[in-house]
Amino acid sequence: MLSIALFVVLDFGTLAFGYQISKQVEQDAVAINLAGRQRMLSQRATKAVLLASNEKPPGEQRTAAITEANAAYDLFLETLRAFAKGGKARGGAGQPVMLDRVEGKAVAPVEKVLAIVGRYEHLPNDPKALQAFSTFLVANNQTILDSMNQLTNELEKQSVAVVSKLRLAQSLAFLLSLLNFGAILASMLRQRKTAERSSMTDILTGLLNRTGIYRTLDEEIAAARKKGKPIGVLLLDLNGFKTINDEHGHAMGDKALIDVSQKLTDWCPRNWSAGRLGGDEFVVICPGVHTKVLENYARELTRYLKRVEVTEGAFVSASVGWASSPPETTPDSLMSAADAMMYSEKEHHKVQRYRESSRSAAIDPA
Numbered sequence: 001m002l003s004i005a006l007f008v009v010l011d012f013g014t015l016a017f018g019y020q021i022s023k024q025v026e027q028d029a030v031a032i033n034l035a036g037r038q039r040m041l042s043q044r045a046t047k048a049v050l051l052a053s054n055e056k057p058p059g060e061q062r063t064a065a066i067t068e069a070n071a072a073y074d075l076f077l078e079t080l081r082a083f084a085k086g087g088k089a090r091g092g093a094g095q096p097v098m099l100d101r102v103e104g105k106a107v108a109p110v111e112k113v114l115a116i117v118g119r120y121e122h123l124p125n126d127p128k129a130l131q132a133f134s135t136f137l138v139a140n141n142q143t144i145l146d147s148m149n150q151l152t153n154e155l156e157k158q159s160v161a162v163v164s165k166l167r168l169a170q171s172l173a174f175l176l177s178l179l180n181f182g183a184i185l186a187s188m189l190r191q192r193k194t195a196e197r198s199s200m201t202d203i204l205t206g207l208l209n210r211t212g213i214y215r216t217l218d219e220e221i222a223a224a225r226k227k228g229k230p231i232g233v234l235l236l237d238l239n240g241f242k243t244i245n246d247e248h249g250h251a252m253g254d255k256a257l258i259d260v261s262q263k264l265t266d267w268c269p270r271n272w273s274a275g276r277l278g279g280d281e282f283v284v285i286c287p288g289v290h291t292k293v294l295e296n297y298a299r300e301l302t303r304y305l306k307r308v309e310v311t312e313g314a315f316v317s318a319s320v321g322w323a324s325s326p327p328e329t330t331p332d333s334l335m336s337a338a339d340a341m342m343y344s345e346k347e348h349h350k351v352q353r354y355r356e357s358s359r360s361a362a363i364d365p366a
Contacts, residue, residue, distance in 0.1 A: 028159035030097050034079050034089060035152040041079070042144045045072040046137040053127070053134040066130075070123045077117065083110045083151070106154035109147035116140050204254060205261035208275030213283050216273050217331040220287045224327035232289040232324035234298055235338035236264075236305070237346055238280035240316040248311060256280075256310040260318070267304055282318075283335075291324040298322040302345075319346035 048069035052062050075090060079099075082089040086101035102110055117140075124130045200212030208216060217233075224231040238260060245253035257280065264274045264282060273285040284301075286294060298320045305318040321342025325334050 025159070025163060027100065028155065028163070030091065031083075031099055032152060032155045032159065033092065034097075034099065035083070035148060035155050037092070038076060038079060038148040038151070039145055041072045041076040042137075042141065042148065045069050045076060046134075046141050048072060049123070049130065049134045049137055053131045066123070073120075073123050077121070080110060080114060080117075084114055102151070102155070104154065104158060106151055106158065109150040109154070113144055113147045116143065202276040205257055205276050207261050207265070207282070208273060210275075210277055213273075213275040213277060213285070214331050216275070216285055217334070220273075220285055221327060221329065221331065221334075224287060227288070228327065229288040230290055230324050230326055231329065231334065232286040232291070232294040232322065233334055233338045234284040234286060234294070234301060235277075235321040235323075235335070235342040236260075236282040236284070236301070236318045237321075237342055238282075238316045238318055239346070240314075241280040244310055244314055244316060248314060252311055252314070256308070256316050259308055259310060260305065260316065263305065263308060267301060283338075286324075289324060291322075294322045294324045319343075321345055 048065045051057060051065035052069055054062070057065075079089045081087075082099040083102050083106075086099060089097050089099050091097045120133060120136070124133050200208055200215060202209040202212075217231075221231050238256070241253065241256060244256050257276070260282065261274070261276065264284065268274050268284055271287065275283045275285070277283050286297065289297070302318060302320045305316075305320075307315045307317060309315050319342055321338045321340070321344065323334055323337035323341060325337065
């Protein structure tokens with residue numbers, strides 16, 4: 001849940017950085033555009049003032065020039081002050097836009113131009129003053145243009161730097177989100193494998209359960225077919241288990257199953273698989289083992305489990321059946337053959353116990 005919550009947070013963080021980048025680029029584009037417009041406005045104002053202060057053009061032309069000079073100069077000052085202090089300005093279509101106060105190296109050119117034009121709040125109305133203003137603009141025209149060029153360049157550099165940092169943060173958030181997503185997938189895969197193992201594992205003994213036994217048999221038979229080798233199984237049934245349950249209770253019966261399971265696990269070669277078929281029946285899957293060799297293993301396992309002491313004076317043993325078949329066999333046919341052999345061994349065990357008890361009775365008539 002924590003990983004999922006972190007993934008959501010990081011995902012939203014990535015989106016937030018994307019939104020912030022878009023917003024920053026939009027703001028910077030407006031500011032850079034208006035800084036570039038300042039150059040054009042200073043040029044327009046200078047040309048219009050020169051025309052307005054010249055007595056040769058007709059009156060109507062001079063009046064239009066004054067109107068244009070007023071509009072260009074007022075917009076130039078308004079935008080310059082917005083750069084200096086932050087605030088409202090007018091965009092290219094006359095729409096209101098908000099400018100942030102310039103920072104860093106962009107401050108110097110703004111303050112420099114403000115210091116130059118600051119004494120002229122508006123376009124002079126008096127012809128003589130207008131003439132002086134015209135001379136003033138021409139004299140400072142190059143300085144104003146260079147300063148506005150510098151402002152534009154600095155705003156572009158700052159925009160690139162800010163957006164680069166935001167993109168770096170966005171990339172980091174995305175990378176963390178991707179890593180976290182990978183961790184979530186890995187966790188889900190582990191949980192799935194754990195669930196699969198649980199569905200194939202006997203809860204009491206930790207061995208394969210019936211489902212796990214048959215699934216493993218299917219896999220081993222398929223592998224045996226590819227290799228052209230036989231597949232064998234050992235099938236075990238405990239002797240004396242019912243007596244343990246009846247006389248000592250189910251808890252001791254469970255202990256008998258657990259003890260036998262542990263001994264079976266210790267005895268099995270590494271590439272063999274042990275499972276509990278149900279009740280007191282166990283299976284060992286033995287890939288690549290021929291019948292004669294498997295019979296020897298069965299005898300060895302019978303001896304190994306001859307007297308497993310569950311509690312003081314209470315023992316269990318095992319009857320072991322075996323079957324080894326070519327790889328063309330099926331799990332059911334293989335298990336049936338081993339089952340038949342096991343019950344044969346179990347009957348043999350019963351006969352042997354009967355003979356032993358008969359001999360004991362003959363020795364001790366009481």
